[in-house]
Amino acid sequence: MKLTRTLSLLCALLLTPLAGAAGNTLSQDTDAIKQKLSEQLNLQVLSMKDSPITGLYEALTNRGVLYISKDGSKLFHGNLYDIDQGMKNLTELASAGPRLEMLKPFEDNMLVYKAADEKHVVTVFTDTSCGYCRKLHKQMADYNKLGITVRYIAFPRAGVPSANADEMQAVWCAKDPKLAMTQAKAGEKLQSNKCDARIDEQYKLGVTFGINGTPAIILEDGSMLAGYLPPKALFEALEANK
The missing domain is CATH 3.40.30.10 (Glutaredoxin)
Incomplete structure (x- = not known):
């Protein structure tokens, strides 16, 4: 039991810095993308999060909702639909709450x-x-x-x-x-x-x-x-x- 607890503690100590580093990398990635969009496209990013499609960020900007690749090299502007939910417009859903505010x-x-x-x-x-x-x-x-x-x-x-x-x-x-x-x-x-x-x-x-x-x-x-x-x-x- 003591050995198991010791191993668990060691794993936790080893993994915690890695998780923190991943979080910092994510923040750095999105900050870099926001700066790139501002400098190259004159876009102001109001918020950014993971999109329903793996590998893309969903960004609410002063030009509406945009989808951006995780490396910041590709950008998509258009509506995203969920086929399995009766063609629900996910882009519109993402915009609705912020509009009211x-x-x-x-x-x-x-x-x-x-x-x-x-x-x-x-x-x-x-x-x-x-x-x-x-x-x-x-x-x-x-x-x-x-x-x-x-x-x-x-x-x-x-x-x-x-x-x-x-x-x-x-x-x-x-x-x-x-x-x-x-x-x-x-x-x-x-x-x-x-x-x-x-x-x-x-x-x-x-x-x-x-x-x-x-x-x-x-x-x-x-x-x-x-x-x-x-x-x-x-x-x-x-x-x-x-």
Whole structure:
């Protein structure tokens, strides 16, 4: 028994430094990859962990979720699906939770169209010149009647700076932003206004979420629907997503 205990203790003492060294190597590897992505691709890595595929890291960046080989030489940008779980979108699943956390600091900057009998809350990245954004806005009363509160956040598709971004600045800084939004989406010219609307930050947030078109609808669990959905279809999607 004493011999067994002695051998076990020796093994533990020998293996512990090796485990620590492996952990340090992992940290060093990811730090080196983060630096490489920053210097070569101007990417900011918000978090990095092992991906569902052996040999790849999953990195949440300011350009969405990316997959990177362990040696940092290969990069994949796209959706990863689990065939055995009904084609579950693992990339979307990895993005959902962080999206909700990143939205919180912008809640005071959102234009909120609150439903009287609120059942669901969605956050819509919108643009004043987008045809389907205008269509969604015209149906706002119908979304609200179904119990859907809609929160707008700015995503000028032309980027920042741009005339598009200036128009959205004028909306957010207007005396009545909701009225200004209706006017802008009807094609009316708005008076230029300035305030701390954080349009640039709102746009960058959308880019981090992987948004490249509008409207983009963030559901209550952080998952995202790309594109317009009519009121009834959106309500059904929200109910199914409970």
